[in-house]
Amino acid sequence: GCDASVLIRSARNDAEVNNNKHQGLRGQDVVDAAKAGLEDQCPGVVSCADIIALAARDAIAMTGGPSFDVPTGRRDGLVSNIRDADVLPDVVDSIQVLRSRFAASGLDDRDLVLLTAAHTIGTTACFFVKDRLYNYRLRGGGVGSDPSIPAAFLTELKARCAPGDFNTRVALDRGSERDFDDSILRNIRSGLAVIASDAALDASNATRALVTAYLGAASSRFEQDFVAAMVKMGTIGALTGDDSEVRDVCSQFNSD
Numbered sequence: 036g037c038d039a040s041v042l043i044r045s046a047r048n049d050a051e052v053n054n055n056k057h058q059g060l061r062g063q064d065v066v067d068a069a070k071a072g073l074e075d076q077c078p079g080v081v082s083c084a085d086i087i088a089l090a091a092r093d094a095i096a097m098t099g100g101p102s103f104d105v106p107t108g109r110r111d112g113l114v115s116n117i118r119d120a121d122v123l124p125d126v127v128d129s130i131q132v133l134r135s136r137f138a139a140s141g142l143d144d145r146d147l148v149l150l151t152a153a154h155t156i157g158t159t160a161c162f163f164v165k166d167r168l169y170n171y172r173l174r175g176g177g178v179g180s181d182p183s184i185p186a187a188f189l190t191e192l193k194a195r196c197a198p199g200d201f202n203t204r205v206a207l208d209r210g211s212e213r214d215f216d217d218s219i220l221r222n223i224r225s226g227l228a229v230i231a232s233d234a235a236l237d238a239s240n241a242t243r244a245l246v247t248a249y250l251g252a253a254s255s256r257f258e259q260d261f262v263a264a265m266v267k268m269g270t271i272g273a274l275t276g277d278d279s280e281v282r283d284v285c286s287q288f289n290s291d
């Protein structure tokens with residue numbers, strides 16, 4: 036949920052960020068710096084949860100995507116548990132599981148496709164790609180490479196992520212990782228998705244049709260629909276009441 040639980044750091048390594056699904060998460064320093072500046076100017080007003088939502092909005096505009104307003108007023112949560120990230124979508128989830136995990140948070144197939152398109156920017160650690168390259172369960176038994184990856188692209192990915200390399204970073208949107216655009220959808224359509232959950236959008240009729248629509252008939256609506264999905268996602272689990280606070284430092288509860 037949008038309660039900045041992921042920013043909490045724990046000496047016992049049992050905070051949400053310690054879940055494997057958050058491996059490689061970065062940018063916390065940017066949030067910390069924004070928070071420090073805000074605390075200087077007007078202490079105790081802007082929550083870490085709002086800073087995350089605003090930073091995501093700004094990253095989109097700064098990479099050439101749409102500029103938009105996000106509602107603010109979220110407060111920061113009082114709990115951060117390693118197991119809380121278990122419900123998040125996983126790179127290895129099937130399209131059915133991805134759809135149901137999004138649905139559990141009130142997000143439909145259209146939101147799934149649009150929000151996955153956020154992978155138009157940024158990179159992934161090989162950690163999240165390696166199983167597709169070397170440890171994919173083959174139908175006939177045994178393990179190998181995901182057969183949906185075109186041969187030349189498989190060679191390219193294996194050259195980037197050698198066996199045992201978990202840390203090298205690879206663009207999620209091949210050829211266009213710094214530009215907010217629809218090329219991630221084109222890559223997904225062409226079998227050039229880097230992580231399995233992106234490739235999975237091609238594996239159900241409903242999501243495949245949405246990818247096709249946003250590359251064609253609905254292309255002029257891509258940005259505005261993406262913004263609507265971002266605003267919707269930004270309400271999930273937002274806190275406003277007594278069971279919350281405005282943290283002084285984003286990585287710590289005020290009581291710590």
Ligand code: HEM
Binds near residue numbers: 124126153158163230
């Ligand atoms: C289907 C659900 C999703 C899955 C399984 C997923 C998975 C991942 C993974 C594995 C990475 C690489 C992490 C790393 O190695 O640091 C990643 C990166 C990223 N994801 Fe997602 N993601 C999902 C949804 C989203 C959504 C909804 C957004 C935002 C709207 C998003 C935005 C990003 C961005 C911007 C990056 C690049 C981060 C960087 O460069 O450090 N993802 N995602």
